[in-house]
Amino acid sequence: MIYVTRRAEFSAAHYYHNPDLSPEENRRLFGKCSNPNGHGHNYTLEVTLAGEVDPKTGMVLDLKDLKAILEKEVLAVMDHKFLNKEVPAFERTIPTTENIAVEIWRLLEPKLPHLHRIRLYETEDLYVDYCGG
Amino acid sequence: MIYVTRRAEFSAAHYYHNPDLSPEENRRLFGKCSNPNGHGHNYTLEVTLAGEVDPKTGMVLDLKDLKAILEKEVLAVMDHKFLNKEVPAFERTIPTTENIAVEIWRLLEPKLPHLHRIRLYETEDLYVDYCGG
Amino acid sequence: MIYVTRRAEFSAAHYYHNPDLSPEENRRLFGKCSNPNGHGHNYTLEVTLAGEVDPKTGMVLDLKDLKAILEKEVLAVMDHKFLNKEVPAFERTIPTTENIAVEIWRLLEPKLPHLHRIRLYETEDLYVDYCGG
Amino acid sequence: MIYVTRRAEFSAAHYYHNPDLSPEENRRLFGKCSNPNGHGHNYTLEVTLAGEVDPKTGMVLDLKDLKAILEKEVLAVMDHKFLNKEVPAFERTIPTTENIAVEIWRLLEPKLPHLHRIRLYETEDLYVDYCGG
Amino acid sequence: MIYVTRRAEFSAAHYYHNPDLSPEENRRLFGKCSNPNGHGHNYTLEVTLAGEVDPKTGMVLDLKDLKAILEKEVLAVMDHKFLNKEVPAFERTIPTTENIAVEIWRLLEPKLPHLHRIRLYETEDLYVDYCGG
Amino acid sequence: MIYVTRRAEFSAAHYYHNPDLSPEENRRLFGKCSNPNGHGHNYTLEVTLAGEVDPKTGMVLDLKDLKAILEKEVLAVMDHKFLNKEVPAFERTIPTTENIAVEIWRLLEPKLPHLHRIRLYETEDLYVDYCGG
Numbered sequence: 001m002i003y004v005t006r007r008a009e010f011s012a013a014h015y016y017h018n019p020d021l022s023p024e025e026n027r028r029l030f031g032k033c034s035n036p037n038g039h040g041h042n043y044t045l046e047v048t049l050a051g052e053v054d055p056k057t058g059m060v061l062d063l064k065d066l067k068a069i070l071e072k073e074v075l076a077v078m079d080h081k082f083l084n085k086e087v088p089a090f091e092r093t094i095p096t097t098e099n100i101a102v103e104i105w106r107l108l109e110p111k112l113p114h115l116h117r118i119r120l121y122e123t124e125d126l127y128v129d130y131c132g133g
Numbered sequence: 134m135i136y137v138t139r140r141a142e143f144s145a146a147h148y149y150h151n152p153d154l155s156p157e158e159n160r161r162l163f164g165k166c167s168n169p170n171g172h173g174h175n176y177t178l179e180v181t182l183a184g185e186v187d188p189k190t191g192m193v194l195d196l197k198d199l200k201a202i203l204e205k206e207v208l209a210v211m212d213h214k215f216l217n218k219e220v221p222a223f224e225r226t227i228p229t230t231e232n233i234a235v236e237i238w239r240l241l242e243p244k245l246p247h248l249h250r251i252r253l254y255e256t257e258d259l260y261v262d263y264c265g266g
Numbered sequence: 267m268i269y270v271t272r273r274a275e276f277s278a279a280h281y282y283h284n285p286d287l288s289p290e291e292n293r294r295l296f297g298k299c300s301n302p303n304g305h306g307h308n309y310t311l312e313v314t315l316a317g318e319v320d321p322k323t324g325m326v327l328d329l330k331d332l333k334a335i336l337e338k339e340v341l342a343v344m345d346h347k348f349l350n351k352e353v354p355a356f357e358r359t360i361p362t363t364e365n366i367a368v369e370i371w372r373l374l375e376p377k378l379p380h381l382h383r384i385r386l387y388e389t390e391d392l393y394v395d396y397c398g399g
Numbered sequence: 400m401i402y403v404t405r406r407a408e409f410s411a412a413h414y415y416h417n418p419d420l421s422p423e424e425n426r427r428l429f430g431k432c433s434n435p436n437g438h439g440h441n442y443t444l445e446v447t448l449a450g451e452v453d454p455k456t457g458m459v460l461d462l463k464d465l466k467a468i469l470e471k472e473v474l475a476v477m478d479h480k481f482l483n484k485e486v487p488a489f490e491r492t493i494p495t496t497e498n499i500a501v502e503i504w505r506l507l508e509p510k511l512p513h514l515h516r517i518r519l520y521e522t523e524d525l526y527v528d529y530c531g532g
Numbered sequence: 533m534i535y536v537t538r539r540a541e542f543s544a545a546h547y548y549h550n551p552d553l554s555p556e557e558n559r560r561l562f563g564k565c566s567n568p569n570g571h572g573h574n575y576t577l578e579v580t581l582a583g584e585v586d587p588k589t590g591m592v593l594d595l596k597d598l599k600a601i602l603e604k605e606v607l608a609v610m611d612h613k614f615l616n617k618e619v620p621a622f623e624r625t626i627p628t629t630e631n632i633a634v635e636i637w638r639l640l641e642p643k644l645p646h647l648h649r650i651r652l653y654e655t656e657d658l659y660v661d662y663c664g665g
Numbered sequence: 666m667i668y669v670t671r672r673a674e675f676s677a678a679h680y681y682h683n684p685d686l687s688p689e690e691n692r693r694l695f696g697k698c699s700n701p702n703g704h705g706h707n708y709t710l711e712v713t714l715a716g717e718v719d720p721k722t723g724m725v726l727d728l729k730d731l732k733a734i735l736e737k738e739v740l741a742v743m744d745h746k747f748l749n750k751e752v753p754a755f756e757r758t759i760p761t762t763e764n765i766a767v768e769i770w771r772l773l774e775p776k777l778p779h780l781h782r783i784r785l786y787e788t789e790d791l792y793v794d795y796c797g798g
Binding site for chain 4: 003004006007008060063
């Protein structure tokens, strides 16, 4: 068993807001992330596949195929988008790094049988790992 | 003469739109950056001061003072903001990396007599240098 | 289960010395790290929490709380300190990257029930992972 | 149990070619990597050891010993080499990142009883993890 | 005047050899870089343009145009190539970082009237700047 | 004219203290950097040479020679040292990033006729440039 990780990047806007809480509670809980105009990040996504090396190619999965899947399933959905407004999953779910990572897993799992882990960096100083389940 | 550079980071949303152009021209010119919902970046700002070393402190400028100026003049204005909507300079000017760098120079120059250069990274692969004038 | 990692940095001085060994053995074993005047590093600490996403906040733990705990329990103890002289744990234990990571786990575990892993970089080329136990 | 990771770098040339496939299939499968003149990379290798801290040294393994093993067993074999032509393991096996990581494990395992994981970066955006077995 | 820098990456193989010197002199002068089988690097190229901000676009030059020029003039020539064998400029000139930077300037200057500087990294620890002339 | 930059790293301890000031003034001015026990950093040094390409070698200066000069003139003096206590230049001068950069220039200039610039990073977020004079 070997693990292959491919990195991709996307830029998106978001803000944090729980509609069940008062404006004051939102501000206290989320600080400047609660600004409803939104702010944004360069997200760095690492997608890890686990599998055996195919002796014909020397690879777990053809990297051109993996790149095409990432672009169609994740980047076309999230890159240069305002996540709260344009990604259906975040109409009712707060687009925290945790929830974005779970959503990316949900988008990729049906297309990537070898999917092992999603790592998502919001900044160099904050990242989330999710392995499904 | 010695040059001291301090790095700071901020996260902001923006989009590119020239109101004098048609929607088609905006899309052709700015591509996915023209999405009016906005997207965002982790901007990295480098502020360079040029001066002589003060023998009392061994520094060109007290770094605590510099940090306080950056926080008050730049981060309080741009961090966790939607630049087109919340920063007056970008009501009529497109918030490209070039124009944000020029605006940061304009904000800092009256407070930092030693100001020599603004460098602003939109991503690791794109940055702008501005030295006034 | 999801894993959230937060990075922090601190600067400290240290040296390597085992009082049960002769000066020659210390020099042979630890090389230039045995210089009793000390040298130093910019340490990069990564603290990983494992937990479920709180639907109220979309987070495993409030990041402002996590930041406050790291500052009080770790940075106030080790940042801008000479570890052998100022951190009680290293009066008799050599402050290697391994031992500093174990000590940081010991400091954080009572405050962070979700604590999963400590990663500590001494330089970009050397790091240690510790998960307790 | 604690995990210590040491990073090393080497530069090598390679190309991808499966002699059982036609030239067209090789080109389709491997794209510009199939150019038989070769191209190259700065590989970054991370070697992770798992063990207990030796109370005499405060370390899992003496880092000078680890460095000498990496230089003799890996860097002397692969650094500044054309992998397909000069490393016997790649005479018949395609030197993909996956296969190079497995070969480095095979070279290091007899010399490093604590060996836990090989991580190999071909670029910042592509890496492989291998833990034996 | 403002300076915009765009980064691009390419992977190539090369070796160092001066045909006017003896094999021994080549080995002494170039060390392991003189291995005629070749080795390789991930080169990072930074191209800097100097100009005024176009008020219509807020940019010095349309970044899509710049990217297309870099791909046609530099990456199509050097990416995934063995520089000594496949780039005519290096048939008689040694493809050192210095000489590759000068050649990239020569390729780009006729297409980029704003060209100000080429920076080329061979590794993170070695780079060359060239501004023409 | 072409500019070649070589990076090197060293680890050192230091503290900031001006003996002409009271303890209170030192604490106010230098904050936690004034702790006399000392703290430390991984310094990153970039040395830039300016010159013409030697057609015999394709280089401005033989990199093996440059590396040897850096190791003898700078690293042997500062690496794994407590700067205030072990480097004569800092017996009376505060070892700020500014002053360390000037001292490295002073050490290298007699050995490197092509010396153009010293850049010294104390952390990723703070660096100094010095070009002599």
